[in-house]
Amino acid sequence: MNIDGCRRYNFGKESRRQNRTIMLLGATGSGKSTLINGLINYIVGVEWEDDFRFKLVDEDQSRSQAESQTSEVTVYKINHQEGFKTPFSLTIIATPGFGDTRGIRRDIEITEQIRNLFSAKRGVSEINAVCFVVPASSARLTATQKYVFDSVLSIFGKDVAENIQVLVTFADGQRPPVLEAIKASGVPCPKTKDGLPVHFKFNNSALFAQNQSGGEEKKGGFDQMFWQMGAERMKRFFVALDKITTISLTMTKEVLRERKQLEISIEYLQTQVKVGLAKLEAIRETTEQLRLHEAEKSRNKELNKRTVQEVIDQLNDEYQRLQDEVKEIMERSVKCLNRLGEIALRPNPLSTPNYIDLLIEREKAETKPGWKQRVEHLMEVRGQAELMAKISRGENLL
Known part of the structure; x- marks a missing residue:
């Protein structure tokens, strides 16, 4: 991909299956990189018992959590293959985290990178879901988090509102406090009957956990439980994604x-x-x-x-x-x-x-x-x- 500030990776041979495109946006440290790794492992059918895991995004351990692990807008095209758990190909657009320690100029650069991707002839012209990735525990939005939400929303056209999805990371079985914060901030997105954002919960803590029993760890312990729970949540998300109408990015451009x-x-x-x-x-x-x-x-x-x-x-x-x-x-x-x-x-x-x-x-x-x-x-x-x-x-x- 010859687009300034963007890179592209293709997984597998081109498929004739329908493609779904999602864009992951959020603040630095919200868990986007781990979520992407969780998505790919689910799609290709990795099971808890397997002695391998796939890693699309390799977090740079030398970087602070306050600094985005991703420097470019990255497009991952996962072409459908026999045995996949999803009936479609998937394009994931991963953006650098807004609001990191490099400041406002870096955020302006990210917006420019997104503009380049959407405007280029061989870039991205349509989308199914614009996904806000947010940690579950945020009971209220800080000035920085509100800035991140508003910065992201200001990039898109009004016709994208119904395609906005909330992906909650580090989630347990309880209602995530961040939902009330998002509701209070007025983020335009589909709502549940009680007025909260339609959302999908994820917890990828067991993604790279040791799955071989040893010591006092019993087979089928907490990690396996979290893995199975994660697989169910992934399935729910992809079933919903398959029903979302594809929207052109003409107005956003x-x-x-x-x-x-x-x-x-x-x-x-x-x-x-x-x-x-x-x-x-x-x-x-x-x-x-x-x-x-x-x-x-x-x-x-x-x-x-x-x-x-x-x-x-x-x-x-x-x-x-x-x-x-x-x-x-x-x-x-x-x-x-x-x-x-x-x-x-x-x-x-x-x-x-x-x-x-x-x-x-x-x-x-x-x-x-x-x-x-x-x-x-x-x-x-x-x-x-x-x-x-x-x-x-x-x-x-x-």
Whole structure:
């Protein structure tokens, strides 16, 4: 796959069976990598008694849990073969974790990688399920987790809402507390009768457990029980997946195009506003110089006065042209914002100054390694967000 920031792996020979495509998204440390390994072992029919396991994703043990184990958007195409436990081929799109210690710039890179994958000629054009991977124990969403949810939702078109699925990791037999947190956050997704998100629970703790009896461990112990429970949950998920309608990513591609156009416009506006303010200052200084000359009556001073006036006129012309250009870009940006409001599941959280302030305060409070640099990046993004807010309100920038 020759797509910037993306890689692809094919498992088995191309099959004529129907293909299902799922995308796994979530915060760093949510258990996506282990879940993918669990999915592949179930699909190919690995049993508890087998003395082997498959591992599609090899977690880098040298990396901190606070840093995503995946650096690129990775596409795994698992072509159906005789003996599989699923009646279809499966494409898994695994994304790097949002909200890791590398900060906001890394999250922007991930969004760009996803845009590349969806926009490329040989990329991904349709999907069955957009899966949020969340740990069961999160009783409420932290500022970072809410940011992750909103960041992901802002990438997709509104027509994806019914294809959003919640995959709960590290789950036991109880109702996962995270469901109430997701409900409170207003994530658009299919709901149960009691208003909670339709969800699938997973616990892959026994995936790589020792299955040979030894010592005091009895055959058929807790690990085997968790394995069997996991297999049942996998089956439930894949049965449901087979019934989900495939949806085109056309609207999502438009969301990503509009976002990209808006980002380019805002960055350019920032530069032009600085240039415009510098010209205003030059006009002020030159006008002050002209005022000082007004008291002089000599011919030379009169000549200087005309020269200074010519400079002011030239600066005013340049400033007017700049104003016209800024106005045109602002109008284009307003169209982007309005269109995104119509088609995107959520606004980009990085377009809201107050939202960014919460992330800045969190960084200052936690003071994790590299926090000062991350705050600097957030402040840069905040400047763009303030500019976007002014555009939304129709304020003059110059």
